[in-house]
Amino acid sequence: MKHLLSAADLSRDETLSILDTARQMHEIQQRDVKKLPALRGRTVVNLFFEDSTRTRSSFEIAGKWLSADVINVSAKGSSVSKGESLRDTVLTVGAMGVDGMIIRHHASGAPLQVSQWVDASVINAGDGMHEHPTQALLDAYTMRERLGDLAGKHVAIVGDLTHSRVVRSNLMLLRTLGAQVTLVAPPTLMPSGITTWAGSDGFAVTYDLDATLPQVDALMMLRVQRERMSGGFFPTPREYTVGFGLTRDRLRTLPDHAVICHPGPMNRGLEIAADAADEGRSVILDQVSAGVAVRMSVLYHLLAGGES
Secondary structure, three states, X not given: OOOEOOHHHOOHHHHHHHHHHHXXXXXXXXXXXXXXXXXXXXXXXXXXXXXXXXXXXXXXXXXXXXXXXXXXXXXXXXHHHHOOOHHHHHHHHHOOOOOEEEEEEOXXXXXXXXXXXXXXXXXXXXXXXXXXXXXXXXXXXXXXHHHXXXXXXXXXXXXXXXXXXHHHHHXXXXXXXXXXXXXXXXXXXXXXXXXXXXXXXXXXXXXOHHHHHHHOOEEEEOOOOHHHOOOOOOOOHHHHHHHHOEOHHHHOOOOOOOEEEOOOOOOEOOXXXXXXXXXXXXXXXXXXXXXXXXXXXXXXXXXXXXXX
């Protein structure tokens, strides 16, 4: 595996290998000295053309803990702000001899295009409303640590599906791992043609959150991405919360063993109540912690070349 552009790139065996290695990487986070020599001599560039805090930080930490040289490049303050094209930017960076490029871009398909221009390994760190495969891996890792093997487990993904890149990657990866997935959203935020995504089997679609909650093993609430909305997708925030928010009342209908996930950042009081975000079944901070370990594992699989 040279690139990670889509969750669809991963077979079940490859996914489990990344998750198992991530567990070992996670143990390093508990050490006083958080360093492995696996990527010594390798150079990784974070090319972020969209703002990001947790994803870029976790990739940077992951690279440094594996002893790679890590360089951060953002659109602001680079030649991109002077009008340089994406192609010229990545060719320039690639010509410096980097081994890995981690790309976040507002255009869907940008990492795939970059992978065809450069020799370096390319990792998709989020492209438009398309995919975010490492987020799906860390979500799966977190659920697996709490629930065990995800085969046969029921995962509901709830909220702004239309503008989410997380839902596409999660749907594909969870199906690869054998989970049953139910997508829940108001009709205005349910993508058209959703039943054709990656085939039409292995997942269900519903508008009824209350009927879904008692059946799930894991509940993933998605952020309402108001910055991507050009029109009124729901009448008022209050109506959205009443219909599709994880409220204090809905918490009582969630099975005791079920876990609550959110890829963040959260709109507390809109898609998720503070009580739900902070209660014992919430694994939201576990997801953040797992992000470093999973990205260490991905970098190791792509760049270490099988070295021990």
